[in-house]
Amino acid sequence: MNITVCVKQIPDQSIPSELLPDSWRLRRADVNAVLDPGDEYAVEAALKLAEATGGEVTAVSMGPARADEALRKALSMGVHKAILVTDDALEGAAALVTARVLAAAIRKSGGTDVVITGTESTDGYTGVVPQALAELLGSSSLTFAKSVETGGEGITIHRQTDTGYQIVTAPLPVVVSVTAGANQPRYPSLKGIMGAKSKPLEHWSLADLGLDGEAVASSQRVFSVVAAPEKQAGELISDDGTAAGRIVEFLAQLKVI
Amino acid sequence: MNAGPILVFGEVEDGRAAPVSLELASQARRLSDAVVVLAYGSSTEGVDKAFASAGASAVHLAEHPVADRLIGPFAAAAMASLVGAVSPRAILIGATYTGRDVAGRLAVRARLGVIANVIDLMDKDGRLVALNTIFGATQIVESGFTSSSPGIFLVRPKSFEVAAHEGDVAVSRLEPPTDVQDSARIIESHSETSTGPGLEEAPVVVSGGRGLGDASNFALLTELARLTHGSVGASRAVVDAGWVPYSMQVGQTGKTVKPTVYIACGISGAMQHTVGMKGAKNIIAINRDQDAPIFKLADLGVVGDCLTVLPKVIEEIKARQQQG
Ligand SMILES: Cc1cc2nc3c(=O)[nH]c(=O)nc-3n(C[C@H](O)[C@H](O)[C@H](O)COP(=O)(O)OP(=O)(O)OC[C@H]3O[C@@H](n4cnc5c(N)ncnc54)[C@H](O)[C@@H]3O)c2cc1C
Numbered sequence: 388m389n390i391t392v393c394v395k396q397i398p399d400q401s402i403p404s405e406l407l408p409d410s411w412r413l414r415r416a417d418v419n420a421v422l423d424p425g426d427e428y429a430v431e432a433a434l435k436l437a438e439a440t441g442g443e444v445t446a447v448s449m450g451p452a453r454a455d456e457a458l459r460k461a462l463s464m465g466v467h468k469a470i471l472v473t474d475d476a477l478e479g480a481a482a483l484v485t486a487r488v489l490a491a492a493i494r495k496s497g498g499t500d501v502v503i504t505g506t507e508s509t510d511g512y513t514g515v516v517p518q519a520l521a522e523l524l525g526s527s528s529l530t531f532a533k534s535v536e537t538g539g540e541g542i543t544i545h546r547q548t549d550t551g552y553q554i555v556t557a558p559l560p561v562v563v564s565v566t567a568g569a570n571q572p573r574y575p576s577l578k579g580i581m582g583a584k585s586k587p588l589e590h591w592s593l594a595d596l597g598l599d600g601e602a603v604a605s606s607q608r609v610f611s612v613v614a615a616p617e618k619q620a621g622e623l624i625s626d627d628g629t630a631a632g633r634i635v636e637f638l639a640q641l642k643v644i
Numbered sequence: 645m646n647a648g649p650i651l652v653f654g655e656v657e658d659g660r661a662a663p664v665s666l667e668l669a670s671q672a673r674r675l676s677d678a679v680v681v682l683a684y685g686s687s688t689e690g691v692d693k694a695f696a697s698a699g700a701s702a703v704h705l706a707e708h709p710v711a712d713r714l715i716g717p718f719a720a721a722a723m724a725s726l727v728g729a730v731s732p733r734a735i736l737i738g739a740t741y742t743g744r745d746v747a748g749r750l751a752v753r754a755r756l757g758v759i760a761n762v763i764d765l766m767d768k769d770g771r772l773v774a775l776n777t778i779f780g781a782t783q784i785v786e787s788g789f790t791s792s793s794p795g796i797f798l799v800r801p802k803s804f805e806v807a808a809h810e811g812d813v814a815v816s817r818l819e820p821p822t823d824v825q826d827s828a829r830i831i832e833s834h835s836e837t838s839t840g841p842g843l844e845e846a847p848v849v850v851s852g853g854r855g856l857g858d859a860s861n862f863a864l865l866t867e868l869a870r871l872t873h874g875s876v877g878a879s880r881a882v883v884d885a886g887w888v889p890y891s892m893q894v895g896q897t898g899k900t901v902k903p904t905v906y907i908a909c910g911i912s913g914a915m916q917h918t919v920g921m922k923g924a925k926n927i928i929a930i931n932r933d934q935d936a937p938i939f940k941l942a943d944l945g946v947v948g949d950c951l952t953v954l955p956k957v958i959e960e961i962k963a964r965q966q967q968g
Pocket residue numbers: 425509852853854855856857878879880881882893894895896897898899909910911912913914915916917920930931932933936948949950951
């Protein structure tokens with residue numbers, strides 16, 4: 388089974404994020420960047436499927452040239468080869484554009500049986516790229532997977548729902564989005580880290596994908612960004628044995644007891 | 645400026661209109677007299693009335709043709725046909741699992757941009773402007789689509805009130821779509837049942853985090869919720885640890901709640917958690933660490949051990965209720 392995993396490099400979330408004042412875009416250039424932790428679950432699911440079926444995993448990303456680092460991390464976890472679509476025209480690309488670019492890259496790479504993604508990026512969290520990819524590739528979609536297995540008609544997942552879960556199966560080709568917590572992403576081994584340096588990592592431009600300016604034009608725009616009003620600080624007490632009484636009094640005031 | 649109607653995805657589950665879809669119909673009515681709803685689900689009998697009284701001026705009923713197929717790809721195809729037919733000014737979809745499936749596929753089919761995590765939508769000089777928050781709701785972003793193209797607004801549940809509306813409604817049936825490229829099949833469905841009011845409707849939400857120390861201590865929260873006619877929520881840390889099911893998770897990747905009172909027990913107040921509960925009218929927090937970020941939001945903060953405070957709270961409420 389040939390598997391493609393889509394990943395993104397994002398600013399390290401443990402450092403407070405900032406916007407660029409002129410474009411309202413996330414400041415990415417000079418901040419520490421990492422493989423989106425949400426995508427590590429996707430990489431792990433892809434590697435597990437490949438191990439079970441004897442297939443290869445290709446990681447595909449769209450981003451600036453430095454997103455190589457995130458792809459190297461995926462390679463060091465065990466991914467076989469990687470493709471980065473990088474082009475100045477893609478800066479600030481919206482979700483639909485991202486999906487078009489990833490779909491074009493997957494096609495150019497020769498197609499795939501299974502595409503695995505996270506459910507949303509941790510920095511932008513629009514959360515519609517997996518479904519858009521499926522539509523673009525003419526694939527079935529298995530979304531919000533809490534577990535992924537081969538079997539059934541091709542791939543079978545436990546799909547998160549608002550009230551519980553469903554067991555859903557689909558034939559290939561299929562796009563699977565994997566929720567955080569679906570598995571335990573492996574740590575790259577020292578051998579993996581060393582090996583990643585010699586694994587193939589290609590850079591493609593929009594021209595390489597045959598995409599023009601219109602395909603990647605965005606129809607949306609940020610008008611302004613303002614600080615949210617801060618909440619007034621409330622009453623803070625230390626529990627000296629009477630705090631429970633104060634809570635009960637407060638609940639009574641609010642007429643919920 | 646496109647003066648077309650506002651098109652709303654009316655998610656129908658178990659024969660009932662999803663609350664978020666009714667919220668969107670009401671907000672669409674505040675912005676336009678022409679509110680077209682696609683009511684899509686396995687059984688849509690009578691849901692036109694619910695959508696009409698929330699604000700719809702036209703309801704298209706579409707029955708899901710095959711029970712064991714996921715709704716999303718089919719509803720996206722039906723939405724795309726309506727986008728073509730009614731040339732809407734904007735498309736509103738609730739950010740549920742199904743809603744996200746619909747939005748992604750519809751974006752491709754109808755070549756529409758998507759603005760997600762919307763919490764408010766307004767008309768500014770004839771242009772629809774969406775608000776969403778970033779960086780743990782510390783910053784508010786105003787965005788919209790360029791004037792020539794409509795777009796999809798993916799709206800978080802509980803962003804709008806449902807207002808009763810009276811007026812004419814045109815009801816029609818839409819044939820199920822046939823050009824769907826999805827072969828996924830549902831083999832089984834499971835629900836994690838909970839007792840008491842649903843988390844999103846409950847007037848009181850008692851939530852627990854890692855500070856409870858052990859899954860068994862959730863019994864204290866269940867008891868407090870029972871006494872306050874509330875519901876029990878949780879942080880992601882304890883959902884990931886397997887203490888409680890995901891359906892109880894509050895936050896960015898869980899539910900958004902806006903109860904009269906939110907009681908956070910042993911929850912640090914990470915921004916991914918607080919975006920889901922910030923809208924509560926009153927917030928009580930119990931945490932051992934006086935510097936816990938949750939106290940910045942709390943109307944009443946108690947620096948203490950929830951395992952000693954909660955049993956006393958329960959005891960005192962019981963004592964009051966016996967007297968009362
Ligand atoms: C992309 C992404 C999405 C996320 N989505 C969500 C989400 O939807 N919801 C969510 O909740 N989180 C979410 N998170 C996780 C979030 O960042 C936090 O890790 C999580 O909320 C922490 O849970 P907690 O407060 O229970 O645990 P901790 O942060 O470990 O806090 C435990 C608290 O309990 C206190 N404590 C300890 N013992 C006691 C005691 N005996 N009595 C009183 N207090 C005590 C401690 O002082 C501490 O403040 C997300 C993270 C990411 C990266």
